[in-house]
Amino acid sequence: MFFLSRQTVGRHRHLYAGSFVALAVGVFLLGLAATATAATVAHGTGNLASITVTTLGDADATPRPVKVPLPGADVSGLQVVLSLVGTISGFITIFVIASTFAFAVASRRREIGLLRLIGATPRQVRRMILGEALVVALAASLTGAVLAQLATPLLLSQASYTELAPVKLEPASPWVPLAIAVGIGLVVAMLGARSAARRAGRVGPIDALREASLESARIGPVRVLFGLLFLGGAITMLTLIRPSTGEGVVPLAMFTPMVLVIALTLLAPLVVPLLGRLWAIPLVAWTSVSGRLARSNVTATPRRSASLAAPILAISAIAGSMVLSLSFAADSAVATIRDTLHATIVVTAPSMPAVPGVGVVDAGLPVQFVRAGAEDAQLEDAEGIDPAIASQTRNLTPLSGDLSQLIGNTVAVSKETAGLEHYKVGDDVPATFLDKVAVKLRVVAILPNGQGVNPNFLLPLDLVRQHAPTAEPAQLFVQPAPGVDPAELVTRIDHAVLATAWEADQGAGVRKGNQLGLILLLGPAAFYSAIAIANTLLMGSLQRRQEFVTSRLLGATPNQIRRMVLWESSLVGMVALSLGTAITGTVGILIRHAMTAGVPDVPVTVPWGILLGIGGLCLTLAVGSALAPTAYILRVVGRRAERGNMHRTVVHQRQ
Known part of the structure; x- marks a missing residue:
């Protein structure tokens, strides 16, 4: 079965190329954070200037001596940033790979249905798909690990002698951190394929052929249950973003959007068509036929639309929430300084x-x-x-x-x-x-x-x-x-x-520090999400070749098909950005209240340029990644049609 999996991956290279790139970049980011963290840990265990003190202990912990680095030798700031980078990159990796692999497997329903018709058992189908995931994951994880090892010296040289690490950092042994990154890549890929494999294995032969043409609008009760559980957990976390939470407000503002993204992604096949219909109302009134086709494609294929919207939702919600939270934190800091200082x-x-x-x-x-x-x-x-x-x-x-x-x-x-x-x-x-x-x-x-x-x-x-x-x-x-x-x-x-x-x-210094933190925390995740958005949209468009050919045979012009794809990708992007905006606004309002309680006349600084830039970039990537393969497919179809017409003309003339 593993041999069949390798053959299948080779035959569907274009389909799994997106999964390979997405996973390789994810493992690269995780490996880079892990190897850099290992370097800081190795530095911290050396002969540094430190003070040894004894902890107090309590009912759950016994007193013990600990070493605390003195100023100038402390690299804990870089360790905190790297841990946050690893957490955000890991979340984006899990999220995107699961969505990308599920989309890749779902695109082969007709092939899987034919395998079931010729006698393949559900267990064999599941084993084949998991084998394909393992093949892609091995190649992508090893590639990402090698790239991370090559880039580690450059990262450490840039981080040395900075506020985060005021010392010289040298690379440590890479085997353990890279093994962890590769292991995470393998686990993520297998988990991402497991759900789709189980869903494909449960489908009967006749149902598989029918579902290859039209997706079911229903989603499984287990997915709904977990979606509601994550949604309930996110609501609970939102209620904890209040003034009495203290320093815990910032971590809550960072991790609550992640939980909300997971919940909305699980429930996306139900939510995306609904919002798609709402966004399509002005579009249909303005464009008529192409807008109606775009609306139908979004609502009739809820799983595909949800997979396309997932990476846009993730980066817009996480990045938007962090940008708004840090801006409000700076507003609160400025107001606190103003009210605390009486000197003129x-x-x-x-x-x-x-x-x-x-x-x-x-x-x-x-x-x-x-x-x-x-x-x-x-x-x-x-x-x-x-x-x-x-x-x-x-x-x-x-x-x-x-x-x-x-x-x-x-x-x-x-x-x-x-x-x-x-x-x-x-x-x-x-x-x-x-x-x-x-x-x-x-x-x-x-x-x-x-x-x-x-x-x-x-x-x-x-x-x-x-x-x-x-x-x-x-x-x-x-x-x-x-x-x-x-x-x-x-x-x-x-x-x-x-x-x-x-x-x-x-206040300007606080905002400058926040900008540096945003670059360090969101830079890798944003780059990875941009690749994921492009990958997902490219995969979605390349799988629609037969649909475009049929539309051409029915009389649709290339311009009409391009407009349909334009409106369809725009609808998906707007749905995802709407959900991301809702998450950003909710978290922003709550964290502003938590940070400014008791401080009068706090200014409100909303970084509209950055927020609109995030939305515009996501929408541009979505539309561009959908239109580019569409233009290529239409060009290839047009050339083949011209060659067929020329061949028929020559045959007719010879007759």
Whole structure:
């Protein structure tokens, strides 16, 4: 049977070429993330500057020593980004390959039906299709793994000595990460073919021949059940995107669209025809015949339409949600900085000379310490302040506790950190400073969140000077004396800017960082999705050769067929983009509410250019990938028709 599978793949190379390319690119992205992660892990196990602390332990974990890398040697940022890249690429790979393979197998229903007619059993059909999946998966996975290994040094050289990895990264042993990537590729391909193989094996010979011409509008109860389960899980995740979720809001905003995409894909044969009819109403009124044919093709072949819409839905929903979420996060950060900073002048230097007209100078000292938790330990940013001075330049009104007690081994924590770590006034925070002195800091106050101005931990100024004697202020917050104009005072202080200008610069920095994150997270996935969209549409159009030939015989002109394909691919694209827009809008509204609760007058910045660019690119790929093979098929059919007419003319003349 495996020999037959190899022969079948060779005979249907054009059909499985799309699956091969899609899987090879998916394994390449997964392998690249895995090998780069292995390099960061190998670097982290070397002789790096670090501090060893003992975790606290609890009922589920025993205390244990852990090493925490010191600043300048920590590559955890790159590890987090790579893990997110691997997660998103893995999801897109599973999603696209399952859809692509199911489409490829569904396109051979007539052939499978004929095999059943000549005596092939359902088990033999399933084994043949799974064998074909294994042949394609082996070739594609090995190709992707080799490409990933070749590209790993380039990726590591670009990532070294950056904010994410401020060290030199060298390639590690590739066997384990590449074996994982190849294994994932094989599993994904087999899972993608398994569902279609089971569906083909259950069909009887006569039914197979009938279904080869017309798809059933019904879908199996198991698919409906899982679709509803995923939809219920997504709705539950949506309800958790609220202000009380804290830092968990961003991961929820990232993974909820994935669950929604899975649910809508499972239910797509029911949803796509319905939305296709709605989008076709103005199209039919405008185009008449070609629009009606396009509507009929979309609604009469729900499985094919769903497979074509799947990659467009995936990338539009995931990319759109991330773009909107990061934009709203930047809006929230800017508003938080504005409401936290009371000073009207910021000096972007560690010191300033005495200048007449200056009232208050808040010179906080940045410091870092290692905070031990129940199961791990992490490096935290803190700042040493003089509460009496800092309260005049920042919003430090305690939500609970007394900030005037910030003396000795004490700490004030932000509301967000207190909620995540369950800190209350009077609790102890185990801390180890970079001079390797361990202390217990008593919580004396819970403060409002002030990211961008206040770190999550505020310490007494004397305590910071004791453990970090060389620390210097990152900036100075200055309040003019009563009656002094801040704009005039700025002109007399070097490196001074108005607070409004500094806030704008901080917001621009947040957005620039978000853009870099989008490129790192969505760049590979978007590239892969573009290939998947083109592959799927090309496969769909190439399988319709006989349909186009029949249409030509019935009198349809090439231009009419092209217009029909244009409207059909546009309908599929618009249906997918509608669902993606609904997911993006829902997630965006919820995450904006979660991030801006309690912060007044938050600006609304919607990156329309990026969002419209994503939609336009998806629609352009969909239409172009459908029209290009259609034009090729019509050209070939036209040449053959001309040769047939010439042959008949010659024969007639000889007679």
